[in-house]
Amino acid sequence: MSLPPVPSYDADPAAVRDCAAVLLAASAQVDDLGSFAAGSAQVAGWTGLAADAYHAASRPTGRRGDAVSLALRHVARRVDAHADALESLRVRRDVLLDERARLAAELADVPTATATGATAAVRRFAADVAGWSADLAAEEAGMRAVLTRFDRLDGALRRFGDAADPADAALSRLPGHGAPPGVVKAWWDGLDAAQRRAVVAAAPGAVGNLDGIPARWRDAANRVALDRDLAAWELLADLGRLGDDEARWLVNARAAHEAVATAQAGVDPVTLQPVPAQLHLYDPRAFDGDGAVAVAVGDLDVADDVAVVVPGLGSDAGSAPYQAARAVTLYESCRVLDASATPAVLAWVGYDAPDNVPWDGGPDAGWDGAGVVREDHAARGGERLADAVDGLRAGRDGEPAHVTVVGHSYGSTTAGHAAHDHGLPVDDLVLVGSPGAGGDTDHAADTGLDPSHVWAVANSRDAVADLANHGAFHLESLAGGGLGDDPAEDDFGARRVRAESTDRAALPGLADHARYFDHDTEALRNISLVVTGDHDAVTLAGPVTDPWWGPPHDPEWHRPPEAPDTDGRP
Amino acid sequence: MTEIRSTASAAAALAVLAVTATACGGGGDRVDHTGAAVLERQRAEVRATAVALATDLSGATGGEVQSATGDWDGCEPAFADRFAGVRYAATVRLSLAGWEVPPRQRAEVLAELLGDPAEGAGDTGALVRTAPDGHEALVEVTAPCVEVPAGERDAWLVREEPTPDLPVPARGR
Numbered sequence: 001m002s003l004p005p006v007p008s009y010d011a012d013p014a015a016v017r018d019c020a021a022v023l024l025a026a027s028a029q030v031d032d033l034g035s036f037a038a039g040s041a042q043v044a045g046w047t048g049l050a051a052d053a054y055h056a057a058s059r060p061t062g063r064r065g066d067a068v069s070l071a072l073r074h075v076a077r078r079v080d081a082h083a084d085a086l087e088s089l090r091v092r093r094d095v096l097l098d099e100r101a102r103l104a105a106e107l108a109d110v111p112t113a114t115a116t117g118a119t120a121a122v123r124r125f126a127a128d129v130a131g132w133s134a135d136l137a138a139e140e141a142g143m144r145a146v147l148t149r150f151d152r153l154d155g156a157l158r159r160f161g162d163a164a165d166p167a168d169a170a171l172s173r174l175p176g177h178g179a180p181p182g183v184v185k186a187w188w189d190g191l192d193a194a195q196r197r198a199v200v201a202a203a204p205g206a207v208g209n210l211d212g213i214p215a216r217w218r219d220a221a222n223r224v225a226l227d228r229d230l231a232a233w234e235l236l237a238d239l240g241r242l243g244d245d246e247a248r249w250l251v252n253a254r255a256a257h258e259a260v261a262t263a264q265a266g267v268d269p270v271t272l273q274p275v276p277a278q279l280h281l282y283d284p285r286a287f288d289g290d291g292a293v294a295v296a297v298g299d300l301d302v303a304d305d306v307a308v309v310v311p312g313l314g315s316d317a318g319s320a321p322y323q324a325a326r327a328v329t330l331y332e333s334c335r336v337l338d339a340s341a342t343p344a345v346l347a348w349v350g351y352d353a354p355d356n357v358p359w360d361g362g363p364d365a366g367w368d369g370a371g372v373v374r375e376d377h378a379a380r381g382g383e384r385l386a387d388a389v390d391g392l393r394a395g396r397d398g399e400p401a402h403v404t405v406v407g408h409s410y411g412s413t414t415a416g417h418a419a420h421d422h423g424l425p426v427d428d429l430v431l432v433g434s435p436g437a438g439g440d441t442d443h444a445a446d447t448g449l450d451p452s453h454v455w456a457v458a459n460s461r462d463a464v465a466d467l468a469n470h471g472a473f474h475l476e477s478l479a480g481g482g483l484g485d486d487p488a489e490d491d492f493g494a495r496r497v498r499a500e501s502t503d504r505a506a507l508p509g510l511a512d513h514a515r516y517f518d519h520d521t522e523a524l525r526n527i528s529l530v531v532t533g534d535h536d537a538v539t540l541a542g543p544v545t546d547p548w549w550g551p552p553h554d555p556e557w558h559r560p561p562e563a564p565d566t567d568g569r570p
Numbered sequence: 571m572t573e574i575r576s577t578a579s580a581a582a583a584l585a586v587l588a589v590t591a592t593a594c595g596g597g598g599d600r601v602d603h604t605g606a607a608v609l610e611r612q613r614a615e616v617r618a619t620a621v622a623l624a625t626d627l628s629g630a631t632g633g634e635v636q637s638a639t640g641d642w643d644g645c646e647p648a649f650a651d652r653f654a655g656v657r658y659a660a661t662v663r664l665s666l667a668g669w670e671v672p673p674r675q676r677a678e679v680l681a682e683l684l685g686d687p688a689e690g691a692g693d694t695g696a697l698v699r700t701a702p703d704g705h706e707a708l709v710e711v712t713a714p715c716v717e718v719p720a721g722e723r724d725a726w727l728v729r730e731e732p733t734p735d736l737p738v739p740a741r742g743r
Binding site (some may be wrong): 012104261262311314326409515569 | 597612641643644647648649650651652653661665668669670672679697699700701702706707708724727728
């Protein structure tokens with residue numbers, strides 16, 4: 001009695017999925033061509049023989065473009081489904097391999113005379129292998145049929161030449177600019193699946209950054225937009241025809257691409273499976289070319305605990321890979337500390353942070369670093385942040401998430417403004433390495449949250465945290481300078497957590513300002529516990545005090561730091 | 571050593587920061603001060619180590635390599651939300667399906683088979699982890715962080731790895 005072999009299998013579902021993304025981006029590009037030919041390329045008021053000839057030639061080009069776009073979209077969807085099928089077949093094959101190993105061990109121990117049961121098991125196994133092979137063959141045949149049907153222009157025209165784009169009717173009902181996220185969500189819920197897919201493919205820019213659209217659809221749209229932009233600008237670069245603006249946008253697009261790759265390379269420390277990644281915000285042209293990018297690690301639509309990490313000085317689209325790596329680290333820590341948690345961490349570069357400091361980048365780099373000691377950027381960014389969190393909440397179905405905003409450095413000032421000025425709808429607010437919570441936020445209660453849900457994370461060597469106002473002297477009263485009060489100080493009323501690092505420097509400096517999200521640090525552990533809602537496990541630190549008769553005093557200065565495990569690695 | 575926090579005004583503190591940043595290179599102090607050539611060399615070393623580990627692991631278990639890739643990663647956070655350095659890292663995902671060892675015992679047996687995977691890896695760190703269900707193993711090989719000049723950091727981060735797939739020999743059932 002012999003066991004049939006399990007057929008070899010070298011399919012790469014990830015590569016197939018990449019192919020689907022390329023096809024979808026191509027569909028968007030061709031759709032743009034069709035729209036151009038039918039719209040801007042038509043010259044109103046131009047008449048005569050030449051005009052007739054021009055219009056007679058250009059209109060069919062537009063129609064052909066639309067048909068080809070729809071065909072590409074159709075094929076892309078089928079290729080994406082093919083990737084799902086290949087992945088499913090791979091999992092089934094792994095089960096067959098394990099079953100074969102188990103049967104082989106069993107057969108080696110079974111005497112021939114009592115092998116009836118084993119024979120039946122082998123027959124069942126053989127049938128399962130045959131079924132798997134048949135399913136694989138059927139899937140490949142189906143995929144080939146679709147590719148063959150649309151491998152020529154006439155195939156696309158036959159099927160889609162007179163077809164209406166489902167996106168058109170859907171987009172005609174798109175809520176106007178500034179519509180509340182709830183209205184946007186209601187519009188989206190009113191579309192059927194085909195319309196949603198069509199909108200994502202035909203007009204990714206219309207929904208990719210629209211608050212109220214569910215995160216997985218924003219991700220789908222933004223990936224189409226990103227792939228389309230990269231293809232277009234890389235081509236212009238190759239041709240030597242890239243303008244200055246486009247060159248900046250290309251840098252931002254590449255950074256967004258790298259940020260997504262960084263997030264996707266993350267591995268869940270509990271299951272060892274890849275973590276979901278979402279491109280939640282992609283606007284390479286935003287803020288005069290600084291760009292806006294937000295990448296999530298985890299699924300924002302279904303996570304029980306959502307953290308929005310707001311970076312500070314110098315953050316722009318170019319820093320997105322760094323922010324994505326930080327999000328991976330926080331996600332890993334949340335999972336290591338609570339294996340039952342379902343977190344999602346959004347690295348949000350969605351506001352115009354002050355540019356880098358003047359000594360970094362050279363004299364020609366340009367900077368608005370003066371903004372770092374003023375609150376203008378934080379005040380404007382706070383409004384955007386509150387809108388973004390509103391959008392996150394509105395885009396979800398089912399139970400509301402436990403949402404925490406984690407503002408680092410100048411990002412904590414931005415978060416403070418979002419809370420004080422715009423009623424930031426969060427459950428917890430974490431101010432990390434804060435140079436000030438904003439001029440109008442003198443106390444944790446001024447954020448609108450219960451002070452027990454406002455957390456200060458500041459280590460004793462962080463020179464940036466020292467920038468915040470202490471004691472009774474408030475710098476914001478002098479010509480608008482300064483960023484507000486120190487959240488780690490006793491009279492602010494927040495809960496200060498332990499945040500020292502075993503690598504901390506002897507003196508205050510900038511290095512310790514950048515260590516709050518390092519693995520195996522007190523800060524990352526405590527931030528993670530706030531994010532997952534395990535507040536009782538947070539280790540608290542004594543607040544900074546600043547008596548009127550002397551300078552500030554930090555009780556954490558002499559405490560030996562600990563190195564808790566946050567990555568699960570030995 | 572004082573435990574007193576500065577009461578400097580924001581403007582004065584910014585000036586202090588400028589001096590501090592200049593003194594420490596504007597970033598962390600735990601990176602190796604070497605050049606880009608080191609990164610090219612460590613690329614070869616990490617890839618070779620990952621391929622060797624994947625080959626050993628595949629040979630010992632009969633498992634198939636699901637994916638094997640390498641790329642440069644940012645490392646060592648610096649002030650103003652950037653990485654101060656870059657390092658090469660490789661990851662190999664291996665299916666253990668079909669291994670005669672029952673899934674629940676695979677992590678333990680694998681650890682015994684491999685010993686310390688970091689041994690013989692030189693300056694690179696190597697780690698092999700097994701999924702809780704015993705169906706997959708993950709090999710992670712990383713090189714030490716190498717500082718790169720501030721003006722080159724972003725370019726390194728988005729640098730295209732010419733051949734991300736590692737040359738792991740086809741093997742398995």
